[in-house]
Amino acid sequence: SSELTQDPAVSVALGQTVRITCQGDSLRKYDANWYQQKPGQAPVLVIFGKNNRPSGIPGRFSGSSSGNTASLSITGARAEDEADYYCNSRDSSGKSLVFGGGTTLTVL
Amino acid sequence: EVQLVESGGGVVQPGRSLRLSCAASGFIFDDYAMHWVRQVPGKGLEWVAGVSWNSATIAYGDSVKGRFTISRDNAKNSLFLQMNSLRIDDTALYYCVKDRMLAVAGPFEHWGQGTLVAVSS
Numbered sequence: 001s002s003e004l005t006q007d008p009a010v011s012v013a014l015g016q017t018v019r020i021t022c023q024g025d026s027l028r029k030y031d032a033n034w035y036q037q038k039p040g041q042a043p044v045l046v047i048f049g050k051n052n053r054p055s056g057i058p059g060r061f062s063g064s065s066s067g068n069t070a071s072l073s074i075t076g077a078r079a080e081d082e083a084d085y086y087c088n089s090r091d092s093s094g095k096s097l098v099f100g101g102g103t104t105l106t107v108l
Numbered sequence: 109e110v111q112l113v114e115s116g117g118g119v120v121q122p123g124r125s126l127r128l129s130c131a132a133s134g135f136i137f138d139d140y141a142m143h144w145v146r147q148v149p150g151k152g153l154e155w156v157a158g159v160s161w162n163s164a165t166i167a168y169g170d171s172v173k174g175r176f177t178i179s180r181d182n183a184k185n186s187l188f189l190q191m192n193s194l195r196i197d198d199t200a201l202y203y204c205v206k207d208r209m210l211a212v213a214g215p216f217e218h219w220g221q222g223t224l225v226a227v228s229s
Contacts, residue, residue, distance in 0.1 A: 033215035035153075042203060042222065043153065048215035086153050088214055096167060097143075097155040097214055 003091050004032075004100035011106040012077045020072045022087030022100045030090040032070035034063060037084045037102075046085075047072055074105075082107045110134040110218040112204045117223030120194055128223060130187040130204030138162070138182040141207035143216060144189045146200035146225075156202070157189065158212035165212050172198075194227045201225075 004024040012018035022032055031050060035043040045054050047063035060075045070089070074081055087100040116128040128144070144156040157168045157178035166178055177190040187204055201222040208217040 035216070037153075042219040043216070044219070045208075045215055045217055048208065048217075054217065088153075088155070088216070090213075096169060097158065097212070099145075099153040099155060102152045 003098050004087055004089060006085075006087060006100040006103045008101070009104045009106065011108055012074070013108050014079065015076055017073060017075045018077055018105065020074075020085050020103045020105065022070045022072075022089075023068055024089065024092075024098075024100075025068055026090050026092045026094070026098075027065065027068050027070050030094070032063070032065065032087045032089045034061075034070075034072045035086045035088065036081075037086065038082075043086065077105075077107050079107050081105060110206060112206060112218060112220035114202065114204045114220045114223035117202065117225045119226045119228060121229055122194060122196055122227055124194055125190070125192045126194060126225060128189040128191065128202055128204075128225070130220060132185045132187065132204075132206070135206070137180075137185040139210065140217075141165075141209060141212045142178075142180060142187045143205040143207060143212070144178060144187075145203045145205050145216065145219075146198075147203070147222075148200045154200075158207070159187070160212050161210040167212050191225070194225075196227050199225060199227045 034047040037043040051063040091098045111133045113131045143158040175193045203222045204220040205216045206218040
């Protein structure tokens with residue numbers, strides 16, 4: 001089992017705001033990064049560090065963190081945001097990298 | 109444009125070996141750490157191994173330690189994964205991934221399209 005825990009599935013109404021969470025003890029010390037993966041495609045980095053967006057990622061994606069929980073928020077969800085989302089960070093030892101189990105986002 | 113092209117995947121019997129390669133272009137290869145990440149079709153992502161820009165730091169996921177070896181050739185802009193003692197649960201799509209940093213730290217900034225490894229008798 002992963003040291004980072006994500007809800008398996010989350011849904012959001014079109015145009016609404018959704019928060020996807022990632023929990024783990026290592027997140028008290030290390031930042032989380034977030035990836036979006038659509039069917040048949042490689043993952044894409046959407047948020048890294050405290051709250052940084054790579055070039056080309058829309059501003060409706062944002063990140064935050066509190067205690068042992070990191071969150072990815074999508075403000076004004078669009079149909080094209082329907083995808084699997086994965087968090088990643090270091091493990092508790094700090095020597096290895098880990099992913100959360102992933103969250104499938106459905107846009108209703 | 110960053111391009112990462114994996115090769116070397118295929119069908120292999122349990123206990124045998126396979127070597128994956130990744131040809132990188134579109135960026136200064138020796139300015140970044142590199143990784144292998146795998147994904148069983150329909151399942152989640154698993155970090156396999158990472159190597160720093162100068163190969164001074166190498167790290168592995170617990171499930172492959174002692175069996176897999178990551179290496180890089182900066183002169184040839186190439187990343188490798190030597191996989192020995194393959195097991196059925198090593199079956200996955202293997203992605204070559206460029207870090208955003210020099211060190212093995214993440215985030216994973218660019219991904220290849222993957223090469224499929226199937227371990228089967």
